[in-house]
Amino acid sequence: MLPLRSSRRQVLSATAALAILLPTLLPSAATAKDAERIVAIGGTVTEIIYALGEGDRVVAVDTTSLYPPEATSKPNIGYVRQISAEGVLSQKPDLIIAESGAGPVDSVNILKASGLNFVSIPSPPETAAIPAKIRAVGQAIGRAEKAEELAKTVEASIKAIEETVTAATGPKKKVLFALSLANGRVMAAGSQSSADAMIRLAGGENAVSSVTGYKPLTDEAVIAAAPDVVLVMSGGAQHLTAEQAFALPALAATPAGRTKAFLTMDGLYLLGLGPRAADAARDLNGMLYPEGQ
Incomplete structure (x- = not known):
């Protein structure tokens, strides 16, 4: 954060x-x-x-x-x-x-x-x-x-x-938020995005914070990001499954791909930045660190 x-x-x-x-x-x-x-x-x-x-x-x-x-x-x-x-x-x-x-x-x-x-x-x-x-x-x-x-x-x-996350002593997990797949490329959330804000609030580290907004990533960028977890929205026309994500050689080669670490959350709940944001962050924190951080 x-x-x-x-x-x-x-x-x-x-x-x-x-x-x-x-x-x-x-x-x-x-x-x-x-x-x-x-x-x-x-x-x-x-x-x-x-x-x-x-x-x-x-x-x-x-x-x-x-x-x-x-x-x-x-x-x-x-x-x-x-x-x-x-x-x-x-x-x-x-x-x-x-x-x-x-x-x-x-x-x-x-x-x-x-x-x-x-x-x-x-x-x-x-x-x-x-x-x-x-x-x-x-x-x-x-x-x-x-x-x-x-x-x-x-x-x-x-x-x-924020105070709970700040007090955590364990290492932060690197999270890649994947909005969709297009032509074999991952559309990922970088800094200055609602996904980035929520990942940080939940105690994670955005694996691609070096880019701004939502950008398609090259295979080299995905491998270099080395995410521990892939996070996507559930439901909707752009719903991305774990099978689709890890079928990509670049994602399969990451720590997330090797452990099949894949999380889904309701899009509005996760990205809406509304009255339920703190609840969504707590839920995401619990999914990222099921045994505590």
Whole structure:
């Protein structure tokens, strides 16, 4: 894990940027409280709204909004990065809340130009920025007090797992998060990604932290990374199996390949950087170090 002091510097920067953006992004408090038809775009945004007890106000969600389960019963407006502006507008929303990165740009521009309240929630790939994200969603829907309570609870949970990991005395396992396989290459998560943030929070070491974001790796890079464990998302169209992963000669030649160390976790739970992040990190820590660290 990065030193806590370094992590805090990164989060302070992200939080400062969020504070600058919010006044221009958020509707007035009165408008936010009156919003009765919310379209939530992004699984973490949806999860936060439900965690604040406001799920009844959500009239439509995107395909990544899989938690809580009742959110999946709402009308669906498409994948977070491929939303249909017409689909959103057909729900007659009075407030649209989207994670940063929602798209395509043309659809987002149409929604912004529609005159409806459109709020974009910045999502820095750092676990310590989660409380600020919760507060931003809370302000957007007029539930700032509830959001403050939730943010403090989540902040305390994150601090607790950080302290547990810091106190561990054993060696850290090198984890390779594999998003998918394409043309025989592993699409892996480097630094400045949600997977990297969660691996560090769980007490692991990102095997490919030398790269930034999600990048395809050459066979030589996979072998040089020498991961102890391969971690993937469970379910979904890009679900990667252990058989597929270790059929690659480069992965088979790594410590993970020799021991068949392969872990799967729900994608939103692991990568959403939402209210359940500390729980996900504890679960991942337990899987990485079943006998303790």
